[in-house]
Amino acid sequence: MKNSFTITVHEIRSLFQEKTFLLLLVVFVIMTLASTFISWSSQNTIKQVYNVAAEQMRQNGKVAPPSPFTNFPHLDLVKNMIIYVILIGGLLAIDMGYASGMRERKAGVVKLLFSRPIGRVEFLLGKLLGVSFVLAAIIFLAAIINVVSSTALVSLTVQDIINLFSFYGISLIYLLGFAFLGLSFALVKENEVVALLIPVIIWVAITFVLPELTSTLYPTGLLNPTLPIVNIPQSSTLQIMHDAVYPFSISEYYKLSAATILNINTDETVTANQPGIYYGSTIFIFMLLCLGASAAAIYSFDKSKW
């Protein structure tokens, strides 16, 4: 256990020396800072757009429908973070896991390391704890940034802050899955490009392909945090495809869970047809499966090779 702790501390130090990790981290922090302002600016503009449109309708003798924008939930300001967690957070997490798994291999110290009394489990545990700790710290930083930036624009209630931290809690679980995937392939794949490419392909599939198969959404349709109206056309083939693929569409589950926690997109046409706990549990299972992949990877890890 002491060895695991030493490896964890080493992991944390080493990650902050990785330039590519720092680059992605900077992008993530900048977008976290920008996200509140982008949403605030869009909210103000759409309210004014509605007023101009309503005035035009009145001038043409029509009755304007009531504005759907009178009461934005406070946490609507952070809705863009759902997308940034999926896009930037996902890639950042893969990079962290990959860097962690590759570190000793690249330095050529695997044989040396395992000549000491360190077991595979201790080694893996140290890596998992290091990656998880850094990811949790990043998520905590993002939450603090959002609390500060949102408080500057609206008055958040205690419940809002609890919801915001819950959202980041589920985001952490979602991202840990990708970090563990990155770690797993870095441990078992001999070719370093393949080791990076496989988790990236899985991320592309989860983020873009599965939502298209389940909801017939265009791949870039996912980039908008406003949940689209999902209306599967009357086609038995599409319905079969939806039923077969939907249980694996983790990014959709994450979006639904996040939107529910943040109390946004409550329109009944777009909300989920399962209780929130179902989606949250599925994300947790995804993370556990990726953790299992890491455990399997460490037993296949050839410690006499590098």
Added chain:
Amino acid sequence: MNNFLIIAGKEFEDILHSGIFLTVLLLLLGLTATSTIVSSLVFKSQVSAVQKQSSSLPQLFPLNLLRGTMDYLEIVGALLGILLGSLTIAKEKNTQTLKLILTRPVSRNDILFGKMLGNAIFIGIVMILVGLFILLGLVYIADVSLSLTEIVKLLLSLAMSWLYIMSFFSLATFITLFMKTLSNALLVAFTIWLVFVLILPQIGDTMDPDNQVPGGFFASIHFNKTQEKSVLASFSSYENTRNFIEELSVTKQYERVCFALLGIKPEFNGMQVKDILNQRWTEILLVTLFFVAGTLAASFILTRKDILFWDYK
């Protein structure tokens, strides 16, 4: 034979023997096929729904079905370009053969442009295969036929996709020459890809007033395009800022050209090819400039001695 052509031939052969390239190629073709099939099924379902309600069908534009395919070419096509660009340099750096080749009477530009030509041919073949998948999907699944003009528009979209993928290829070539390790080069290229392909378009998309309501704000109040434009005319500074952010992305420039050619933007449906190209020449020029900038940067950095192998100090 010219050195440049020999290098191009060797490059092409290497690609065909590489498992990584073939994996990504199969992924791209699989995604194209998936997207075309899904769109075709949706299309057929909508056509039968309309037929149940009335005997006459509205005018249909089959190329509109390629929105999803274009999205995949935007996302995965750029990734393919990055991989090809990174690995073409990485294999030489790994084996330190760049140094060896340069002891022969081969110029640095022969190496760069030979590699580019080999990859350009490969990407061209990929685009032809994508085009065939699209045609098969449209004809046999969506059950539609294409006119000659539509085939020309499809071919031009694929040519534009080729240029777009090549622009990411040249960017990745430059980054890999510049960086000290392959994994760092790939991750930097992926970060740039993330910003250009996903984040900048996402910001523009999120700021779009119409996207604030599921299904579209203007559709929800039954406003047509003319009415929408007249409302948004009062918000020109906001719209200009949004447009500027989108225009920073080469992906958005590429998308605008292809969406116009394929009529995915409805105002371009039925328009002559010449008129579409006239309206979108700035975007075509910007994608070309992105490609040229990447190529020039790679050519410039190749003159440095310290980039011929990894971990230079």
